[in-house]
Amino acid sequence: EAQVTQNPRYLITVTGKKLTVTCSQNMNHEYMSWYRQDPGLGLRQIYYSMNVEVTDKGDVPEGYKVSRKEKRNFPLILESPSPNQTSLYFCASSFRDGNTIYFGEGSWLTVV
Amino acid sequence: GENVEQHPSTLSVQEGDSAVIKCTYSDSASNYFPWYKQELGKRPQLIIDIRSNVGEKKDQRIAVTLNKTAKHFSLHITETQPEDSAVYFCAATFSGGYQKVTFGIGTKLQVIP
Numbered sequence: 001e002a003q004v005t006q007n008p009r010y011l012i013t014v015t016g017k018k019l020t021v022t023c024s025q026n027m028n029h030e031y032m033s034w035y036r037q038d039p040g041l042g043l044r045q046i047y048y049s050m051n052v053e054v055t056d057k058g059d060v061p062e063g064y065k066v067s068r069k070e071k072r073n074f075p076l077i078l079e080s081p082s083p084n085q086t087s088l089y090f091c092a093s094s095f096r097d098g099n100t101i102y103f104g105e106g107s108w109l110t111v112v
Numbered sequence: 113g114e115n116v117e118q119h120p121s122t123l124s125v126q127e128g129d130s131a132v133i134k135c136t137y138s139d140s141a142s143n144y145f146p147w148y149k150q151e152l153g154k155r156p157q158l159i160i161d162i163r164s165n166v167g168e169k170k171d172q173r174i175a176v177t178l179n180k181t182a183k184h185f186s187l188h189i190t191e192t193q194p195e196d197s198a199v200y201f202c203a204a205t206f207s208g209g210y211q212k213v214t215f216g217i218g219t220k221l222q223v224i225p
Binding site: 033035040041042043044045048056058059090097099100101103104105106 | 113121155214
């Protein structure tokens with residue numbers, strides 16, 4: 001089954017404690033990205049990757065890091081989480097041509 | 113960079129009526145305009161898309177129109193049903209290797225039975 005899998009789905013953490021949200025896709029997509037969804041602000045792109053070892057900043061990259069060492073994986077790293085990073089996060093992937101973006105199920109992150 | 117504005121932010125319609133959601137974009141290089149539907153508690157999913165070489169596309173009760181000159185595109189849902197209730201996002205991007213996708217803020221559609 002074609003899918004984008006992200007973990008954890010739900011997480012409550014404390015300010016400053018490093019965390020990683022993993023993302024994996026099984027569709028051999030070149031393109032992967034991370035979005036955060038906040039009420040009234042829609043989906044904002046954090047980082048995206050056009051292929052292995054190629055990443056670039058989206059609209060709201062501050063406080064986040066990513067890496068793309070393998071084609072199927074694109075983890076999102078919060079080195080020192082802060083309460084303003086409390087949000088719903090989506091990982092997504094697609095082929096290079098820009099057709100259908102497949103989203104993961106989302107990760108609810110709360111930073112206290 | 114690209115900027116996508118989406119209106120309205122909320123929309124209530126009676127079952128059976130039509131719903132229209134409008135988006136404008138700023139970057140004339142954008143050539144691919146998808147629409148995503150997000151049901152409550154679920155992930156966004158593509159429902160229809162349009163490319164810049166097409167002015168209109170239809171899929172059953174859903175249609176999308178594009179005006180390249182004015183840089184705006186719209187989603188039209190006819191004969192709305194309660195299961196159409198969701199948040200709808202428009203997006204704009206350049207399809208062909210450059211993959212920064214910009215989404216609108218979303219429209220919460222409520223279909224009243």
